[in-house]
Amino acid sequence: MFDNLSEKLQRVFKNLRGEGRLSAENMETALREIRVALLEADVNFRVVKQLIEAIKQKAMGEEVLTALSPSQQVIAIVRDELIKILGSHESKLRFANDPPSVILMVGLQGSGKTTSTGKLARWLSKNGHRPLMVSVDVYRPAAREQLRVIARDINLPIYTGAPEETAPMDLARSARKEAENTGRDVLLVDTAGRLHIDEQLMTELQQLREMLTPVEILFVADAMTGQDAVKSADEFHKRLSITGIVLTKMDGDARGGAALSIRQVTGEPLKFIGVGEKFDAFEVFHPDRVASRILGMGDVLSFIEKAEEAIDKKQAVEMQRKLIENDFTLDDFRDQLRQVRKLGPLESILSMMPNVGMLKDLKNVKIDEKEITHIVAIIDSMTPRERANHMIINGSRRRRIAKGSGTSVQEVNQLLKQYTQARKMMKSFSGGFLGKKLGKMKLPAF
Numbered sequence: 001m002f003d004n005l006s007e008k009l010q011r012v013f014k015n016l017r018g019e020g021r022l023s024a025e026n027m028e029t030a031l032r033e034i035r036v037a038l039l040e041a042d043v044n045f046r047v048v049k050q051l052i053e054a055i056k057q058k059a060m061g062e063e064v065l066t067a068l069s070p071s072q073q074v075i076a077i078v079r080d081e082l083i084k085i086l087g088s089h090e091s092k093l094r095f096a097n098d099p100p101s102v103i104l105m106v107g108l109q110g111s112g113k114t115t116s117t118g119k120l121a122r123w124l125s126k127n128g129h130r131p132l133m134v135s136v137d138v139y140r141p142a143a144r145e146q147l148r149v150i151a152r153d154i155n156l157p158i159y160t161g162a163p164e165e166t167a168p169m170d171l172a173r174s175a176r177k178e179a180e181n182t183g184r185d186v187l188l189v190d191t192a193g194r195l196h197i198d199e200q201l202m203t204e205l206q207q208l209r210e211m212l213t214p215v216e217i218l219f220v221a222d223a224m225t226g227q228d229a230v231k232s233a234d235e236f237h238k239r240l241s242i243t244g245i246v247l248t249k250m251d252g253d254a255r256g257g258a259a260l261s262i263r264q265v266t267g268e269p270l271k272f273i274g275v276g277e278k279f280d281a282f283e284v285f286h287p288d289r290v291a292s293r294i295l296g297m298g299d300v301l302s303f304i305e306k307a308e309e310a311i312d313k314k315q316a317v318e319m320q321r322k323l324i325e326n327d328f329t330l331d332d333f334r335d336q337l338r339q340v341r342k343l344g345p346l347e348s349i350l351s352m353m354p355n356v357g358m359l360k361d362l363k364n365v366k367i368d369e370k371e372i373t374h375i376v377a378i379i380d381s382m383t384p385r386e387r388a389n390h391m392i393i394n395g396s397r398r399r400r401i402a403k404g405s406g407t408s409v410q411e412v413n414q415l416l417k418q419y420t421q422a423r424k425m426m427k428s429f430s431g432g433f434l435g436k437k438l439g440k441m442k443l444p445a446f
């Protein structure tokens with residue numbers, strides 16, 4: 001996600017790196033390049049204009065700090081402005097005072113409503129809620145069946161309705177009653193979609209809205225459709241007054257335009273993003289983290305959170321301590337690799353990492369699951385002393401380890417290199433990112 005935009009912006013910053021100070025001239029060039037990068041990423045032109053104007057104002061104004069290098073200054077300014085465009089702060093889901101809170105999922109066909117309904121139900125349930133789902137997409141029998149299968153997979157309840165209930169309003173009404181009777185505090189209503197906005201659908205959605213008085217009307221948009229997603233969000237908003245946006249398929253090669261424009265155009269916040277087909281590929285939208293991701297600083301905070309979800313908390317805290325004290329041994333490296341396997345595909349983890357310098361090289365090193373098994377075997381063949389201090393692993397030790405693990409000396413060398421790289425990388429995080437963790441992120445030294 002955002003790979004292209006991210007790369008282009010980094011090139012702009014890199015060009016500024018050689019400059020001694022920020023001048024009207026080099027700023028002009030940088031702004032022009034940033035503008036092109038944003039437009040190529042399919043960001044709405046009005047949003048681009050506004051963004052560039054704001055960056056210019058700040059960069060030329062007195063807010064510029066002389067203590068920072070030109071590229072750091074520009075990164076900081078661009079980051080601040082991106083965050084503003086994306087919504088300044090995380091926009092929490094609202095809940096009704098009088099449960100069940102009804103959440104209406106709306107959007108065009110194929111945007112990801114049904115999938116997101118399941119993902120959101122799972123997310124709610126993980127966050128202490130008791131959701132009930134219902135599909136009122138009565139036009140395609142397969143649509144209701146799809147949600148039923150999802151509900152079964154994530155093991156959460158769905159109201160499927162009596163055979164005679166074939167009207168959206170009836171289904172929704174009964175589902176709400178069911179939620180009340182069974183103590184469910186959130187009702188997720190998956191609605192029908194069309195390929196294009198049509199009158200009949202809008203009327204139906206308006207009726208549902210009137211009857212259910214939902215606390216949230218979430219517009220589900222496919223990020224891959226770029227500015228079309230922004231346009232339909234705007235149209236749905238005019239008819240229905242949506243309260244938030246779920247942007248799906250952010251894992252694809254969407255250029256980022258939708259994410260960067262939809263908030264500004266509709267005035268409504270992005271609340272969640274879908275980043276894959278699996279039910280856990282769903283994240284709360286954090287403007288500051290996404291801005292960092294766009295700037296290639298990676299998304300260290302999301303990574304830590306994800307890691308904390310998979311790894312038990314105590315272990316995560318311990319790991320952070322070790323990183324900060326530079327006490328990260330091969331034993332820890334092995335533990336970490338084992339945890340990584342629990343986290344999911346490595347590519348998705350690496351995509352959250354800063355996209356700078358050495359890390360970029362690391363990203364291109366594709367580690368597959370088999371390789372992890374190999375690495376773990378090599379570390380297993382080391383003595384506890386070797387694991388605690390890699391410096392003592394000389395040539396003869398390397399040969400012994402290779403033999404013991406059924407690998408080659410080259411593979412052992414390779415592993416030690418990966419380990420020292422990981423250590424270096426961890427160290428570079430721990431100075432700023434991990435040290436302050438949830439505080440303001442520190443910019444990496446460019």
Ligand SMILES: Nc1nc2c(ncn2[C@@H]2O[C@H](COP(=O)(O)OP(=O)(O)O)[C@@H](O)[C@H]2O)c(=O)[nH]1
Pocket residue numbers: 107108109110111112113114115116193220248249250251252273274275276277281
């Ligand atoms: N890669 C990816 N695919 C998604 C995501 N969300 C939904 N999809 C896929 O998009 C397709 C349409 O989704 P669906 O929920 O049926 O859309 P609906 O017509 O709006 O209900 C399905 O194949 C989903 O698996 C996502 O975040 N990432």
Ligand SMILES: [Mg+2]
Pocket residue numbers: 113114115137143191
């Ligand atoms: Mg559907």
